Amino acid sequence: MSRLAAVSIATVVTFSIVVGAHEKERLNQLIFHDQAGEFSTIAAAPTFEKNNPFFQSLGTNGRSCNSCHQASDAWTITPEHIQERFRMTRGRDPLFRTNDGSNCEGADVSTFSKAKEAYSLLLNKGLIRVELPVPANAEFAVLSTDDPYGCTSTPGTLSLYRRVLPATNLRFLSTVMWDGRENTVDQSVLQDLAQQAIDATSGHAQASTPPTQQQIAAIVAFETATYTAQIADRRAGRLDKSGGLGGALHLSRQPFFIGINDPLGNNPQGLSFDPKAFTSFAQFGLSDDDRSFGEECERRRARESIRRGEAIFNTKSFTIDNVAGLPSTSLKGNCTLCHDTPNVGDHSVAAPLNIGLADASQRTPDLPLYTLYCFSTQETIQTTDPGRAMITGKCADIGKFKGPTLRALAARPPYFHNGSAATLNDVVNFYNTRFHIGFSDQEKADLIAFLKSL
Numbered sequence: 001m002s003r004l005a006a007v008s009i010a011t012v013v014t015f016s017i018v019v020g021a022h023e024k025e026r027l028n029q030l031i032f033h034d035q036a037g038e039f040s041t042i043a044a045a046p047t048f049e050k051n052n053p054f055f056q057s058l059g060t061n062g063r064s065c066n067s068c069h070q071a072s073d074a075w076t077i078t079p080e081h082i083q084e085r086f087r088m089t090r091g092r093d094p095l096f097r098t099n100d101g102s103n104c105e106g107a108d109v110s111t112f113s114k115a116k117e118a119y120s121l122l123l124n125k126g127l128i129r130v131e132l133p134v135p136a137n138a139e140f141a142v143l144s145t146d147d148p149y150g151c152t153s154t155p156g157t158l159s160l161y162r163r164v165l166p167a168t169n170l171r172f173l174s175t176v177m178w179d180g181r182e183n184t185v186d187q188s189v190l191q192d193l194a195q196q197a198i199d200a201t202s203g204h205a206q207a208s209t210p211p212t213q214q215q216i217a218a219i220v221a222f223e224t225a226t227y228t229a230q231i232a233d234r235r236a237g238r239l240d241k242s243g244g245l246g247g248a249l250h251l252s253r254q255p256f257f258i259g260i261n262d263p264l265g266n267n268p269q270g271l272s273f274d275p276k277a278f279t280s281f282a283q284f285g286l287s288d289d290d291r292s293f294g295e296e297c298e299r300r301r302a303r304e305s306i307r308r309g310e311a312i313f314n315t316k317s318f319t320i321d322n323v324a325g326l327p328s329t330s331l332k333g334n335c336t337l338c339h340d341t342p343n344v345g346d347h348s349v350a351a352p353l354n355i356g357l358a359d360a361s362q363r364t365p366d367l368p369l370y371t372l373y374c375f376s377t378q379e380t381i382q383t384t385d386p387g388r389a390m391i392t393g394k395c396a397d398i399g400k401f402k403g404p405t406l407r408a409l410a411a412r413p414p415y416f417h418n419g420s421a422a423t424l425n426d427v428v429n430f431y432n433t434r435f436h437i438g439f440s441d442q443e444k445a446d447l448i449a450f451l452k453s454l
């Protein structure tokens with residue numbers, strides 16, 4: 001029996017936290033269903049406990065970190081479950097607070113139908129309103145705001161609508177938040193996570209006093225000890241068997257340090273970039289330990305598809321043009337040029353990049369459009385979210401975001417910082433168009449099968 005098979009399993013179908021511990025492994029595991037099969041979260045005991053401050057209300061509005069970071073959604077929140085919570089609690093779940101849950105601050109939520117309208121971005125796309133000030137010495141000014149909700153915020157600040165990032169697999173981060181704003185002086189991700197816990201408590205949970213040092217330490221310990229990944233696929237079966245190295249247990253053993261596989265040459269050990277950043281499925285389906293299974297043929301085909309998808313992600317080459325943040329305006333590369341952290345997929349160094357998702361041309365009518373004026377170039381730039389530029393104040397950083405970790409994707413649609421891709425199919429189509437990749441239908445299907453298995 002494999003090591004994982006010996007671990008006791010808690011199958012969880014509600015929002016409550018059920019912990020199944022195994023003495024030998026000292027490992028807790030949570031398993032949930034998602035659209036592709038099952039995914040699991042594991043955590044080293046004793047940090048995976050209900051009484052961790054991550055699950056406690058530390059502020060004044062009844063919210064905990066868990067209000068927006070739920071195990072059932074790979075530690076973010078999905079529209080499907082947000083809508084379910086809205087219906088079940090008639091909009092009274094603490095997630096639904098008008099400080100940042102509604103499209104406008106202090107929105108009228110006095111009736112069910114008014115509340116439904118006020119929380120439309122949260123309900124439809126899982127977006128939270130992040131209000132940030134334009135930095136004092138910004139190289140740009142906000143000329144005008146086209147705001148579909150007519151709630152143009154406090155002068156000098158912008159309302160940005162962003163997906164909740166997963167609060168798991170955080171040991172692999174090189175920067176915290178979509179715009180890397182939790183950037184403390186000593187540039188340590190652990191410090192940034194501590195600062196983030198303080199800011200989330202005063203912001204999202206509207207606390208008047210910060211959490212204690214002990215609470216902060218417990219939250220960061222929890223976040224950096226949990227691993228979440230797809231563990232089973234409906235068609236391909238277990239992803240950690242038959243040569244597969246999928247699932248959270250393998251992920252937990254994955255080495256990481258900042259720059260571990262940096263294509264721009266920042267590896268602290270001087271190692272060169274290996275574009276084959278994903279290796280979990282290189283041998284998947286090549287062993288024959290499951291010949292006795294029924295539907296053997298379909299299973300084998302599904303495994304082959306995932307294996308091919310991984311190879312496409314690692315090796316399919318295309319021209320990466322006009323991405324601000326890369327050293328050249330035109331580079332040959334593949335998905336792993338940007339998603340380079342081995343078997344995780346975020347950037348292994350902090351690398352804010354503009355792949356064009358906040359461009360005016362990508363705007364959907366439910367998002368505001370900001371017109372910025374850059375003083376030195378006298379250029380006007382329209383964007384739905386200036387991203388990193390709201391932190392640095394630099395025009396060159398407009399529209400830049402980090403590449404997030406790519407595990408347990410099937411459990412947490414929609415994708416991208418603004419939830420613009422409803423499905424992984426939409427993600428692949430975005431890239432296919434944006435970089436003129438020319439994927440065949442088979443390549444798309446394989447790539448999606450791979451992404452769903454992460």
Ligand code: HEC
Nearest residue numbers: 064065068128130163164165167176177178197200201204
């Ligand atoms: C109201 C919803 C909400 C609550 C409550 C909340 N978060 Fe978040 N969290 C978000 C959003 C939205 C983002 C992404 C924001 C951004 O990048 O601009 C985020 C991002 C994060 C990240 C960054 C992950 C990464 O990959 O960079 C961490 C860590 C995190 N939250 C932890 C916490 C902790 C700890 C708490 C409790 C103290 C908490 N969150 C409470 C909505 C929430």
Ligand code: HEC
Nearest residue numbers: 320323334335338353357401402403404415416417427431
């Ligand atoms: C030029 C760099 C770059 C390349 C090349 C690239 N990505 Fe991305 N990827 C990013 C960035 C940056 C983001 C976050 C963008 C945002 O949300 O604004 C992202 C986000 C994603 C997400 C969404 C993750 C989430 O949690 O929402 C997926 C999935 C993804 N990329 C898959 C791919 C695939 C598949 C390829 C190859 C076809 C690819 N990427 C190529 C930079 C890149």
